Amino acid sequence: MRTLIVIPAYNEELTIGSVVALAKKFGDVLVVDDGSMDRTSEIAREAGAIVIRHERNMGKGYALRTAFEYALSREYDVIVTLDADGQHNPDEIPLLMEPIVKGETDLVIGSRYLNGSKKKIPVYRRFGLWVLNKSTKVAAGVDVDSQSGFRAMNRKVLEKLDLNSTDYSIETDMIVKAREEEIRITEVPISVRYDVPRRHKKNPLSHGLGVLASIVGLIGYRRPLLLFGLLSLISFIVAGILGYLALEPYYRGGRVYLTQAIGAGSFVIIGIQLFVAGLTLNVLAKMGRE
Numbered sequence: 001m002r003t004l005i006v007i008p009a010y011n012e013e014l015t016i017g018s019v020v021a022l023a024k025k026f027g028d029v030l031v032v033d034d035g036s037m038d039r040t041s042e043i044a045r046e047a048g049a050i051v052i053r054h055e056r057n058m059g060k061g062y063a064l065r066t067a068f069e070y071a072l073s074r075e076y077d078v079i080v081t082l083d084a085d086g087q088h089n090p091d092e093i094p095l096l097m098e099p100i101v102k103g104e105t106d107l108v109i110g111s112r113y114l115n116g117s118k119k120k121i122p123v124y125r126r127f128g129l130w131v132l133n134k135s136t137k138v139a140a141g142v143d144v145d146s147q148s149g150f151r152a153m154n155r156k157v158l159e160k161l162d163l164n165s166t167d168y169s170i171e172t173d174m175i176v177k178a179r180e181e182e183i184r185i186t187e188v189p190i191s192v193r194y195d196v197p198r199r200h201k202k203n204p205l206s207h208g209l210g211v212l213a214s215i216v217g218l219i220g221y222r223r224p225l226l227l228f229g230l231l232s233l234i235s236f237i238v239a240g241i242l243g244y245l246a247l248e249p250y251y252r253g254g255r256v257y258l259t260q261a262i263g264a265g266s267f268v269i270i271g272i273q274l275f276v277a278g279l280t281l282n283v284l285a286k287m288g289r290e
C-alpha cells in the first residue's frame with residue numbers, strides 16, 4: 001500500500017521540519033505551503049518532503065484539495081492529513097491508518113474526545129468546538145470530533161467526495177458528504193498539544209464563526225425543512241409576543257397598539273413564507289438525492 005502524508009502549512013517554519021522528519025517514517029510526505037512568508041517550503045524540502053507551493057494564501061481547504069488531486073494522480077492508496085504546527089504527534093499515524101489498511105473503514109478521524117486529550121483544549125475553545133460538533137451532528141447525523149485535522153482515508157473517499165470548501169470548513173464538509181456517499185467513518189483517540197509556538201494561524205473567533213456559517217449553509221442545503229422550520233417557528237414566536245403586546249392594552253380597557261399589531265402581522269407573513277420555502281426546498285433536496 002502506498003501512503004501519502006499530507007501537511008497543509010501556513011507560516012510554520014518553527015515546526016514543519018520536525019513534523020516532516022517524524023512523519024516520513026510512515027510514507028511519502030507532501031507539504032502544501034500556502035503562500036507562507038517564512039521559510040516553510042525550504043525547511044520542508046530539506047526535511048525530505050515533496051513541496052507544492054501556492055503563490056498566495058488560498059486557505060487550508062484549498063490546500064488540502066490540491067494535495068488530494070496530487071494523491072489521486074499518483075496511485076496512492078492511503079492518505080493521511082495532519083497539522084504542521086506540532087499539535088499532532090506523527091508517531092500516531094499508524095494508529096489512524098490501521099483500520100483502513102485492514103479494510104474495516106474508509107475514513108478515520110483522530111478524536112480528542114475519546115481519551116483525556118479533551119482536557120487540554122483551552123476552555124474558550126471547548127465551547128466553540130461543542131457548538132461546531134453539535135451543528136455538524138445536525139447536518140451529518142454523526143457525533144464526532146468534527147474539527148480535527150488529523151485524519152486518514154482510503155482512495156475511494158477522495159474519488160467520491162466533491163469538496164468545494166476553501167477554508168477550515170473543509171473538515172465538516174468532508175464529514176457531511178462522506179455520510180451521503182455511505183463512506184464508513186471511524187474515530188480513533190489521539191493526543192493533542194497546545195504548548196506549541198504558533199497554535200492558531202487565524203483569529204479563533206472569526207475562524208469559528210466562518211465554520212459555523214458554512215455548517216448552517218450545509219444544513220440549509222441538506223435538511224432545509226429543519227432549518228427553515230426552525231426560523232419559521234422563531235418568527236411565529238416573535239409574532240405571538242408582538243400580538244400579545246398589541247392586544248394587552250386593549251383588554252385593560254385601552255386601545256390596540258398599532259405598531260405592535262403591524263409587527264405581529266408582518267412576522268406571521270414572514271413565518272408562513274419561511275415555512276413554504278422550507279417545504280419547497282425540501283422537495284428539491286429530495287429530488288436531488290434521488
Ligand SMILES: Nc1nc2c(ncn2[C@@H]2O[C@H](COP(=O)(O)OP(=O)(O)O)[C@@H](O)[C@H]2O)c(=O)[nH]1
Binds near residue numbers: 012063198202
Ligand atoms: N495550507 C494552509 N494551511 C493552513 C492555513 N491556515 C492554517 N493552515 C494549517 O492548518 C493547520 C491547522 O491550522 P491552525 O490555525 O493551527 O488551526 P487550529 O489549531 O484549529 O487553530 C496548521 O498546520 C496550519 O499550518 C492556510 O490558509 N493554508
Ligand SMILES: [Mg+2]
Binds near residue numbers: 085087200201
Ligand atoms: Mg493549530
